[in-house]
Amino acid sequence: MMSINLDPRLQADTVEIIELDLSTVRLMNDRRFPWLILVPRLSDLVELTDLSPGDRYRLMDNIALCSAALRNVYPDTHKINTGALGNIVRQLHVHVIARRTTDAAWPNPVWGVGTAEPYEDGVREAVVCDLRAAFKAGA
Amino acid sequence: MMSINLDPRLQADTVEIIELDLSTVRLMNDRRFPWLILVPRLSDLVELTDLSPGDRYRLMDNIALCSAALRNVYPDTHKINTGALGNIVRQLHVHVIARRTTDAAWPNPVWGVGTAEPYEDGVREAVVCDLRAAFKAGA
Numbered sequence A, B: 001m002m003s004i005n006l007d008p009r010l011q012a013d014t015v016e017i018i019e020l021d022l023s024t025v026r027l028m029n030d031r032r033f034p035w036l037i038l039v040p041r042l043s044d045l046v047e048l049t050d051l052s053p054g055d056r057y058r059l060m061d062n063i064a065l066c067s068a069a070l071r072n073v074y075p076d077t078h079k080i081n082t083g084a085l086g087n088i089v090r091q092l093h094v095h096v097i098a099r100r101t102t103d104a105a106w107p108n109p110v111w112g113v114g115t116a117e118p119y120e121d122g123v124r125e126a127v128v129c130d131l132r133a134a135f136k137a138g139a
Helices: A008-013 A053-073 A123-138 B008-013 B053-073 B123-138
Strands: A014-019 A023-028 A035-040 A079-084 A094-099 B014-019 B023-028 B035-040 B079-084 B094-099
Touching: A008 A014, A014 A123, A023 A053, A023 A123, A035 A053, A053 A079, A053 A094, A053 A123, A053 B053, B008 B014, B014 B123, B023 B053, B023 B123, B035 B053, B053 B079, B053 B094, B053 B123
Parallel strands: none
Antiparallel strands: A014 A023, A023 A035, A035 A094, A079 A094, A079 B079, B014 B023, B023 B035, B035 B094, B079 B094
């Protein structure tokens, strides 16, 4: 498995969930939103188009696995939001977020809304375990 | 070619650029941002995962074509932003936006920022023609 130099900000804001074939999946440490970040484990990626076509297809498969895992753990998900922005953190990463009509930003995007609220200890571990189990069930 | 029932809001906010194999590409009528919208021409799509795996790969190819066309017409692009949100307009559509560090929202996302500023007549047609030519050169 390729190793990866994770951007320090991504490292600080997230915790690892699972390694998929192309990407590392991490959970944003913000209990307001079930929010996964995929980071392809290849060097010097900024844009989706820096990936080969085959790796772009693998990334799309990884996105679909994240969507399924989120819907499994959060059955009240109303919409999945997917985005690759990278205006602040340049390292290529893809957001996959489960949106509920009751969440703190609905119907707006989550980026830049308010301040992240870290999970409480114990709760975060439970979420991580539930998501890992969902990935393993769906892979 | 499949026809499509375009959501009335997407219809009102955008003008057609080109038909790709899976998606219709439209330009958001907002001169603040070079902003394309891809709409897959299949019925009853809400999530990316409503597409078959093969159609998801075709969508990824369509996204890459949009990125290349935007970079061709806007060489000062600093970052491409790509997103599938759909919290307001449910019909599956993907945003591909050329971001400049001088634009009205940088480094924040463009969604929900300020008010759209329609292109002036004549300018819009020039942008449409330039983008069509870039798609034809890159396809």
